[in-house]
Amino acid sequence: MLYAALCISGxxxxxxxxxxxxxxxxxxLYGMILFAVCLHRGLMRAEKIKPxxxxxxxxxxxxxxxxGVGMMDHLSLLQNSGAMIAAIIALSTLMVxxxxxxxxxxxxxxxxxxxxxx
Amino acid sequence: xxxxxxxxxxTLLIYQSCAYVQRISAVALLNPMLLSILIIIPLxxxxxxxxxxxxxxxxxxxYLLEPCVVALxxxxxxxxxxxxxxxxxxxxxxxxxxxxxxTSSVLFAILLQLSQPVTVSLxxxxxxxxxxxxxxxxxxxxxxxxxxxxIFAGILGAVLGRPLLMLLGVTNPKxxxxxxxxxxxxxxxxxxxxxxxxxxxxxxxxxxxxxxxTAALCxxxxxxxxx
Numbered sequence: 473m474l475y476a477a478l479c480i481s482g483x484x485x486x487x488x489x490x491x492x493x494x495x496x497x498x499x500x501l502y503g504m505i506l507f508a509v510c511l512h513r514g515l516m517r518a519e520k521i522k523p524x525x526x527x528x529x530x531x532x533x534x535x536x537x538x539x540g541v542g543m544m545d546h547l548s549l550l551q552n553s554g555a556m557i558a559a560i561i562a563l564s565t566l567m568v569x570x571x572x573x574x575x576x577x578x579x580x581x582x583x584x585x586x587x588x589x590x
Numbered sequence: 591x592x593x594x595x596x597x598x599x600x601t602l603l604i605y606q607s608c609a610y611v612q613r614i615s616a617v618a619l620l621n622p623m624l625l626s627i628l629i630i631i632p633l634x635x636x637x638x639x640x641x642x643x644x645x646x647x648x649x650x651x652x653y654l655l656e657p658c659v660v661a662l663x664x665x666x667x668x669x670x671x672x673x674x675x676x677x678x679x680x681x682x683x684x685x686x687x688x689x690x691x692x693t694s695s696v697l698f699a700i701l702l703q704l705s706q707p708v709t710v711s712l713x714x715x716x717x718x719x720x721x722x723x724x725x726x727x728x729x730x731x732x733x734x735x736x737x738x739x740x741i742f743a744g745i746l747g748a749v750l751g752r753p754l755l756m757l758l759g760v761t762n763p764k765x766x767x768x769x770x771x772x773x774x775x776x777x778x779x780x781x782x783x784x785x786x787x788x789x790x791x792x793x794x795x796x797x798x799x800x801x802x803x804t805a806a807l808c809x810x811x812x813x814x815x816x817x
Contacts, residue, residue: 498724500659507663525664534605538648540627542734564694565743572687573760573769580762
């Protein structure tokens, strides 16, 4: 638990410094990539961190609630353009799922076929 | 100080109850995040408490977003082993998904003359909440709308994603996983993970990499669109 907290906050700190130096992605994203690299290289011990990560993943949702509650200050936005916003989200989401699904299906049917005939 | 503590306790209590309701019902629509928001807003309005007052405590929970993003490095590490030889093509497909997600929502938003902050929020709807909220803050989106748009996109893909794919003849479990992860992030991933391990693995692969690609592309597209 303490070890995991130390690894995560260490990566976050380095990520924030990186953002300050070069900009680009948010510091936490640099931290995420750094965390994955450290685990991959064996610099941090994955089996020691795993239980804490499972805990974080389970309860992460509660951290997003206050941001969503902020909608109470924007209720007029929903009243005026809520339907349009919902339509855009629905259409765009289905477009993403259809495009990725079709392209991936095409690719996998070819690569799996190649593997079968070799 | 007391207000802050109370609003944290209040949020945790409601979220836990909602999470319990979903666990026993197992219905994607009863998302604990969405339910909590829908319960807390009316309670605050009814109790004549402003968002500002509530957020004296709420902001402490929002501070935890950054470590949550870093923690996502763990599934990234686990999924990276999946990539192996196919990594070029898999990343290209996920990149395509991110491009479709961003450009389609920005295009529709401009056609319907929505404001720039709203457009930013909509462009971030397909990626995982902690990363989207960070980007939303950085790019001047409406954070509350970003959070709600993400839940909506998630539930939609979790419920309609697989029937749509079946209709289009997309039957390969890897293809289905990638598609749902790219369109409906963690909510979709949680739903398809119940079908097979392969679904779950490819879905979380798409979930992680679409967030990274979106972080890199979205600021660009927005500044081009509103130049």
